Amino acid sequence: MKTGLLPLIHPLKMTEFLSHFRNNEPFVVHHDSNEHLELRSFSLPNLLSSWTDSVQVHLPDLRDEASAVDVPAAEAKKMFEEGMGILFNDINRFYPLLQDWVDTLKSDLGISAQTYGRSLIYVTPDGKGTAPHFDQNINFVLQVSGTKTWTMGKNSSVMNPMVRHTMGQPVDPEMMSYLIEPMAEQMPAKIMRFELKPGSLLFVPRGMWHETQAEGEALSLNFTFTAPTWADLFLAALRSRLVLSPEWRESAVVSEEEKFASLLESLKEELPHWNASDILEATET
Numbered sequence: 001m002k003t004g005l006l007p008l009i010h011p012l013k014m015t016e017f018l019s020h021f022r023n024n025e026p027f028v029v030h031h032d033s034n035e036h037l038e039l040r041s042f043s044l045p046n047l048l049s050s051w052t053d054s055v056q057v058h059l060p061d062l063r064d065e066a067s068a069v070d071v072p073a074a075e076a077k078k079m080f081e082e083g084m085g086i087l088f089n090d091i092n093r094f095y096p097l098l099q100d101w102v103d104t105l106k107s108d109l110g111i112s113a114q115t116y117g118r119s120l121i122y123v124t125p126d127g128k129g130t131a132p133h134f135d136q137n138i139n140f141v142l143q144v145s146g147t148k149t150w151t152m153g154k155n156s157s158v159m160n161p162m163v164r165h166t167m168g169q170p171v172d173p174e175m176m177s178y179l180i181e182p183m184a185e186q187m188p189a190k191i192m193r194f195e196l197k198p199g200s201l202l203f204v205p206r207g208m209w210h211e212t213q214a215e216g217e218a219l220s221l222n223f224t225f226t227a228p229t230w231a232d233l234f235l236a237a238l239r240s241r242l243v244l245s246p247e248w249r250e251s252a253v254v255s256e257e258e259k260f261a262s263l264l265e266s267l268k269e270e271l272p273h274w275n276a277s278d279i280l281e282a283t284e285t
């Protein structure tokens, strides 16, 4: 089976995908229900009987990952029957085929080799779903079974968020520093609705508001990528450089400000000689 971006997003072409990707615009493609059968072979009974790790259960108070517990599979089954959604995380650890998909998608997206890519499965009981939130990651959702409706809206509060946020919950202190406007407390007036059926593939851009609702028991397979930002790559390279110096490794005695000032002066002389390709060579190999 061919893995990678094109087999997942067809009939969309790469140029069309890149336009959605760069502009943070979602899209859905509805594949035939006999497509991607290898990826759609998962079922809740099979997963529960073979899963040896803990399962994340989303508690009913928030309907969100922000309020969840990790429990053994048998307990997760009971909680699911009581109406709670469950998540099998990092499932690519146990399925080489999924790891292959994660690796080829990461490469096709052109994101950093340092990206945290994973695959996960959500199983959602009838009528349940997630509360409005946005994620810091790039997400592809393949509907395996059942129907799930996604409601999505543009995020005018923040651009390129570096953390996840659930509507109505406290805002991450660092994210507060780069909000464009106060964090939204309700979904935007203009929304998009996507109904996923078995075989549907949804692209969920980073930072876009979304909430979901299942009709009947719904199981979806996700490929999710948390990619380093330019800031992350630069900071990683800077740290690698600075720790080579015994002076930069000194414990900071903050009363000796002049020492710090002299280190910064020498860094200012060095930085003009840095270039992007050297940094990327260091971070990507």
Ligand SMILES: [Fe+2]
Pocket: 133, 134, 135, 210
């Ligand atoms: Fe999400």
